[in-house]
Amino acid sequence: MSDSDDDIPQLSAATLAALQEFYSEERDGLVQSTAPVDKYSVGAVEEDWRMSQFWYSDETATRLVEEVIQEAGKGGRIACLSAPSVYQKLKQGVVEGSDGVSAVVLEYDRRFATYGQEFIFYDYNEPLALPEDVAPQSFDVVLADPPYLSEECLNKVAQTVKYLAKGKVLLCTGAIMEEHAEKLMGLKICSFLPKHNKNLANEFRCFTNYPSNLMS
Numbered sequence: 411m412s413d414s415d416d417d418i419p420q421l422s423a424a425t426l427a428a429l430q431e432f433y434s435e436e437r438d439g440l441v442q443s444t445a446p447v448d449k450y451s452v453g454a455v456e457e458d459w460r461m462s463q464f465w466y467s468d469e470t471a472t473r474l475v476e477e478v479i480q481e482a483g484k485g486g487r488i489a490c491l492s493a494p495s496v497y498q499k500l501k502q503g504v505v506e507g508s509d510g511v512s513a514v515v516l517e518y519d520r521r522f523a524t525y526g527q528e529f530i531f532y533d534y535n536e537p538l539a540l541p542e543d544v545a546p547q548s549f550d551v552v553l554a555d556p557p558y559l560s561e562e563c564l565n566k567v568a569q570t571v572k573y574l575a576k577g578k579v580l581l582c583t584g585a586i587m588e589e590h591a592e593k594l595m596g597l598k599i600c601s602f603l604p605k606h607n608k609n610l611a612n613e614f615r616c617f618t619n620y621p622s623n624l625m626s
């Protein structure tokens with residue numbers, strides 16, 4: 411990937427050390443496998459930081475699902491762009507209203523192809539290389555969490571978002587992207603602070619182009 415390390419969301423030093431220890435134990439066969447997990451549980455697909463994967467905490471994934479369900483409305487369609495935890499949390503059916511909406515996950519990581527027809531392969535480097543049956547402006551809410559904190563990446567993600575969205579856009583990314591989010595998609599920063607399972611050194615925020623509950 412062409413992006414510099416500076417563009418990648420950074421883990422805190424303590425989290426990094428714990429993760430290195432985990433990978434080392436895994437390599438040495440010390441990590442015990444546990445009981446089978448629900449295929450939609452957040453973490454069913456393990457984070458791979460080489461793909462800039464940092465999953466939301468359960469609380470944040472739930473809060474974002476509540477938000478997209480409310481904004482999509484009954485019968486609404488939701489696109490989760492590089493945000494598989496939101497798709498998974500929605501599909502778990504634990505948030506009220508989950509069964510009244512439909513969702514797809516657009517992802518670069520083909521491990522998510524386990525979700526069948528609802529998985530759409532997506533590489534931000536080719537913003538409009540989508541399957542023919544993905545119609546323009548066909549999603550009531552598009553939620554995106556780009557892999558890199560760079561204008562180049564957000565610019566390309568914005569092209570896909572504009573293609574998919576009927577109107578409402580919810581972006582989760584580093585606070586440092588505020589100016590670009592406003593310039594590229596007219597998004598305003600929310601006060602809600604998204605949290606991740608592993609602590610990130612970068613401050614993350616949500617941005618919307620509609621008056622959102624995440625603003626208060």
Ligand SMILES: C[S@@+](CC[C@H](N)C(=O)[O-])C[C@H]1O[C@@H](n2cnc3c(N)ncnc32)[C@H](O)[C@@H]1O
Pocket residue numbers: 419461462463464465466492493494495496517518519532533534535555556557558
């Ligand atoms: C910062 S993470 C966002 C994940 C989100 N926090 C969640 O919990 O669902 C970035 C996401 O971008 C995906 N990704 C990595 N490379 C990509 C690429 N070239 N094109 C599109 N998405 C990519 C990763 O697989 C990951 O899901």
